Amino acid sequence: MKHIRKVVIPVAGWGTRSLPATKNIPKEMLPIYNKPVIQYVVEEAQRADISDVIFVTNRDKNVIEDHFDHNLQLEDVLQRAGKLDKLREVQEVAEMVNILSVRQKRQLGLGHAVMCARKLVGDEPFAVMVGDDLMFSGVPGIGQLIEVAMAEKMPVIGVMEVPWDKVSRYGIIDGEEVAPGVYRVRDMVEKPKREDAPSRLAIVGRYILTPDIFDYLEKVTPGHGGEIQLTDALQAMAKERGMMAVRMAGMRFDAGDWAEFLSANIYFALQDESLRYELLGLLKNFVQFK
Numbered sequence: 001m002k003h004i005r006k007v008v009i010p011v012a013g014w015g016t017r018s019l020p021a022t023k024n025i026p027k028e029m030l031p032i033y034n035k036p037v038i039q040y041v042v043e044e045a046q047r048a049d050i051s052d053v054i055f056v057t058n059r060d061k062n063v064i065e066d067h068f069d070h071n072l073q074l075e076d077v078l079q080r081a082g083k084l085d086k087l088r089e090v091q092e093v094a095e096m097v098n099i100l101s102v103r104q105k106r107q108l109g110l111g112h113a114v115m116c117a118r119k120l121v122g123d124e125p126f127a128v129m130v131g132d133d134l135m136f137s138g139v140p141g142i143g144q145l146i147e148v149a150m151a152e153k154m155p156v157i158g159v160m161e162v163p164w165d166k167v168s169r170y171g172i173i174d175g176e177e178v179a180p181g182v183y184r185v186r187d188m189v190e191k192p193k194r195e196d197a198p199s200r201l202a203i204v205g206r207y208i209l210t211p212d213i214f215d216y217l218e219k220v221t222p223g224h225g226g227e228i229q230l231t232d233a234l235q236a237m238a239k240e241r242g243m244m245a246v247r248m249a250g251m252r253f254d255a256g257d258w259a260e261f262l263s264a265n266i267y268f269a270l271q272d273e274s275l276r277y278e279l280l281g282l283l284k285n286f287v288q289f290k
């Protein structure tokens, strides 16, 4: 399998879970401590040596692309004010990756969003990262999948164990564990009822795919929620050509879930020594620590 250069990041969703905060601001631009959610996702890709980010976007999301571009006026202001640390930070974000984008003109589901990127992906294996899922680990989350994809020469999806009462929020796989944390995928189902779920191994929005996924996507009919589901195309692909799943190491936050979003904010703020003690002091005013 060739080196993974490209990642497709669908960002055309409405962010209804995060309303009213997302009424006029893309959910991907909500901050986790001092960076927007999407920057963490792009940094994960960059750490895995992915150089080209394909945003599948809509008319209201230009600000996401702008975030990864230069803002010369701002840079000039920072330069003249001598705020060189800040200047370096904003320049680094602009230089992080190459940005390509394609419009998803109607929101017909995650599978449809990936399909929109077909021409930009071309004929090479590529990554897909769901922008709501934030992963933090030593080896970047998507890099963990790339390692297995390279070794096995197969598409690979990232999974994590979730509690049984949450399986209906995810794509769930049925797999045979062939090495610790590595599964050969037998089947998968999108957002099953608890009693129908084959396991509690949930797909967590990280995928390494081969370009033949587009042929499977073309054949998919609307599935769960009436949407073109990536999971349905993956299921057909797993059965015919084979697919692996990797139980991902590290921490995951679902940025569309308020409790997880807020705990991610606190987690990252606490990593910053210059904020840590002041923040803990303030938290103690309204949280009873045992």
Ligand code: G1P
Pocket (backbone or CB within 6 Å): 110, 130, 132, 133, 169, 170, 171, 172, 190, 191, 202, 203, 204, 205, 229, 230, 231
């Ligand atoms: C999508 C996928 C689902 C996966 C989830 C991970 O669902 O369809 O299989 O488990 O991302 O976040 P969504 O959250 O977009 O409804």
